[in-house]
Amino acid sequence: MADTTTPMARPATRVPGHFGEWIQGRLGPDGPVALVTLACPALAVAAPGQGPGLDRLFSPRAVAGFARALGLGPVAWPGLDPDMPMGAGAGASTACLVASARAMGWEGDPQALARACLDVEGATDPLMHPAPDRLLWASREARNLEDLAPPPRCEIVGGYLGTPQRTDPEDHDFPDISDLVSFWRGAVARDDLAAVAGIATESARRCTALRGPDDPIDALARDLGALGHARAHTGTARALIFAPGKVPDGATAALRDAGLSGVFGFATGGAE
Structure with missing residues (x-):
């Protein structure tokens, strides 16, 4: 039976997504899948909105469990307006959950929200935290492994390659990035954008070599003079990394001509 509970007045909320990851992989052969998300303030989920609510996006059992975990009781979920498609590696599902909770007035511990999101998704992005790109995040455990310095300020031009692919939380087939995490600590501490872009590129290449698909992003980065590139390691988002003011x-047009859809640009990183 449909829930007919009348909700309390809902505060408007906007939860930014991400655009793939700077790095993602296993911390050693038997270690957890860990990532540093590429924060994307240009993409977000707004609530309340005109689109479907959580009860249309996830199973009734999962949504009921999400409400119980947050102490919300019976809920008439608000509609949602996401800027990003599901399965693109842009954080749509996590952002929908976080936006829904906040629109219902939930203001608790972000880690409690992360655990509730994990119960629904099986693998969750750190979008409930105020600075998600400053965390080394174990996505299949919904926990922060380490606080990090922020990535340097930069500009991204990106788009989506191929058809959406939802994250399989049982999929742990990722390359080892233990060395990249060590390099990352030093690069962000120095605010070294060239090094950060190189690390992101290596993570993307390792993922593509292991998981596919082949794509034109390496050649595009070279032809356009980008410092490097990044990708959604389980989605379709692809990103070129430029120094501020250096996007040619x-x-x-070059990304569109190469077959990417939804091409756009945004700034990310920095201390603020």
Whole structure:
């Protein structure tokens, strides 16, 4: 039976997504899957909105469990307006859960929200935290492994390659990135964008070599003079990394000509 509970007045909320990961992989052969998310303030989920609510996006059992975990009781979930497609590696599902909870007035510990999201998704992004790109995040455990310095300020031009693919929480087939995490600590501590872009590129290449698919992003980065590139390690988002003010004319057109859809640009990183 449909829930007819009348909700309390809902505060408007906007939860930014991400655009793939700077790095993602296993911390050693038997270690957890860990990542540093590439924060994307240009993409977000707004609530309340005109689109479907959680009860249309996830199973009734999962949504009921999410409400119980947050102490919300019977809920008439608000509609949601996501800027990003599901399965693109842009954080749509996590952002929908976080936006829904906040629109219902929930203001608790972000880690409690992370655990509730994990119960629904099986693998969750750190979008409930105020600075998600400053965490080394175990996505299949919904826990922060380490606090990090922020990535340097940069500009991204990116888009989506191929058809959406939802994350399989049982999938642990990722390359070892223990060395990249060590390099990352030093690069962000120095605010070294060239090093950060190189580390992201290596993570993306390892993922593509192991998991596919082949794509044109390496060649695009070289042809457009990007510092490097990043990808959604379980989605379709692909990103070129540029120093602020250094995106060349024609970059957007070049990505479209290479077959990427939804091409756009945004700034990310920095201390604020």
